[in-house]
Amino acid sequence: MTVSNTASDAVRGADTGLPGVPHPDAPPPARFAVDAHAWKEIAHLLANLPVAVFGFVYVVFTISLGVGMSVTVVGLPILALSLSGARTLGRLERGRARALLGVRVDEPSPLRAARREDGLFSWLWTSLKDPVGWRTVLYCFIRLPWGIVTFTVTVVGLFVLWPVLAFVVRGLTNVDRALVRGLLSPSDELERRIAELESDRGVVVDTAAADLRRIERDLHDGAQARLVALAMGLGLAKEKLLEDPDAAAAMVDEAHGEVKLALQELRDLARGIHPAVLTDRGLDAALSSIASRCTAPVTVSVDLAERPAEAIEGIAYFTVSELLQNISKHAQARHASVEVWRVSDRLLIQVTDDGKGGARLDGGTGMAGLAERLGAVDGLFVLDSPVGGPTTVTVEVPWRHRTGGGGRAGSREGDTVRGGHHKQL
Numbered sequence: 496m497t498v499s500n501t502a503s504d505a506v507r508g509a510d511t512g513l514p515g516v517p518h519p520d521a522p523p524p525a526r527f528a529v530d531a532h533a534w535k536e537i538a539h540l541l542a543n544l545p546v547a548v549f550g551f552v553y554v555v556f557t558i559s560l561g562v563g564m565s566v567t568v569v570g571l572p573i574l575a576l577s578l579s580g581a582r583t584l585g586r587l588e589r590g591r592a593r594a595l596l597g598v599r600v601d602e603p604s605p606l607r608a609a610r611r612e613d614g615l616f617s618w619l620w621t622s623l624k625d626p627v628g629w630r631t632v633l634y635c636f637i638r639l640p641w642g643i644v645t646f647t648v649t650v651v652g653l654f655v656l657w658p659v660l661a662f663v664v665r666g667l668t669n670v671d672r673a674l675v676r677g678l679l680s681p682s683d684e685l686e687r688r689i690a691e692l693e694s695d696r697g698v699v700v701d702t703a704a705a706d707l708r709r710i711e712r713d714l715h716d717g718a719q720a721r722l723v724a725l726a727m728g729l730g731l732a733k734e735k736l737l738e739d740p741d742a743a744a745a746m747v748d749e750a751h752g753e754v755k756l757a758l759q760e761l762r763d764l765a766r767g768i769h770p771a772v773l774t775d776r777g778l779d780a781a782l783s784s785i786a787s788r789c790t791a792p793v794t795v796s797v798d799l800a801e802r803p804a805e806a807i808e809g810i811a812y813f814t815v816s817e818l819l820q821n822i823s824k825h826a827q828a829r830h831a832s833v834e835v836w837r838v839s840d841r842l843l844i845q846v847t848d849d850g851k852g853g854a855r856l857d858g859g860t861g862m863a864g865l866a867e868r869l870g871a872v873d874g875l876f877v878l879d880s881p882v883g884g885p886t887t888v889t890v891e892v893p894w895r896h897r898t899g900g901g902g903r904a905g906s907r908e909g910d911t912v913r914g915g916h917h918k919q920l
Contacts (some may be wrong), residue, residue, distance in 0.1 A: 533664055537660075569735055581632050634674065649664065714770060773812050793831045807892055810874070814890055815833055815854070826848050830848070841891050869892065873893050
């Protein structure tokens with residue numbers, strides 16, 4: 496099974512929350528014998544005191560200096576620089592926890608760089624409201640008393656608690672792990688969400704630019720070229736109208752044919768932007784229409800009590816269209832099926848075929864681009880295609896209600912589409 500990045504992230508996040516499933520960074524069980532892992536934990540606890548003293552002195556001095564001088568011009572820049580330094584301390588602490596405790600905490604995203612035209616106050620405001628810096632300051636305050644406790648208990652335990660030292664050390668380091676994960680990790684869902692949206696924005700911009708270039712190319716090479724030829728033909732016919740009426744009539748007939756072809760190309764282009772059948776009749780009829788053009792018979796099943804928002808409906812339509820094109824070009828399938836249904840606030844699409852299988856996200860069939868575009872709208876793309884088939888693609892996109900009313904979507908199950916005809920099973 497191949498899963499797109501967005502889907503795999505969701506799966507990994509879900510795994511750690513299952514009852515009875517240990518955290519992926521959980522250390523091995525403590526034993527009476529002091530093994531290599533226990534010695535790493537002991538080294539971490541002994542280093543807590545000097546590290547905590549340095550961090551406490553740093554934050555007390557810099558924060559006090561910045562707050563005390565905030566009535567002057569230099570106070571706020573000092574406070575902003577001290578928070579930037581606290582970020583560095585947090586990065587060093589995450590590295591120490593990673594090396595000695597096996598705690599893997601993602602690095603917080605860097606502060607947004609202030610543009611030159613934004614000025615000094617924009618940089619100050621961004622730095623002063625940095626949640627990562629302030630949580631690191633709190634971490635350094637808490638660490639001093641805790642560092643004294645852990646250093647004392649560990650030193651005493653090395654002499655008088657040797658039989659149970661591994662268990663004592665494990666209990667103390669578990670508190671350290673909780674502090675690192677709780678105070679030095681990224682700003683939970685909000686920061687991860689910001690990073691995802693920044694990445695997705697680039698995908699959306701690139702996709703929109705590619706679509707505009709495609710439309711421009713189709714207009715320039717298709718309808719525009721025919722209309723230019725039509726104008727030239729009508730000009731020649733006008734000149735011959737009095738000299739040779741029969742030749743002029745033939746040229747007008749030829750121009751009439753060019754008009755029909757240009758209109759057909761414009762209709763095809765408009766259908767590629769947003770098909771009229773989708774606007775007028777919804778996903779049920781629109782998917783049946785594109786299924787009729789597939790090389791294999793396609794069973795279409797749409798079970799929706801209402802129509803989703805226009806944007807979501809368009810995403811679902813073009814996703815199925817591209818998947819059915821892949822089936823026609825690469826799958827060598829004898830039959831395919833398309834199912835669409837809603838679960839809570841998600842719209843689910845499943846496209847299955849009995850072809851040769853072996854499809855991959857990096858296989859050059861457009862799957863990777865499709866997964867990226869779906870990820871840009873909070874969608875999931877899951878591909879299951881063993882060699883020999885069958886191939887199943889499951890797509891999940893957010894459900895949004897249609898504004899201004901859209902009527903009922905209707906549902907139909909078991910319609911087999913072939914060559915534009917529907918056969919009720």
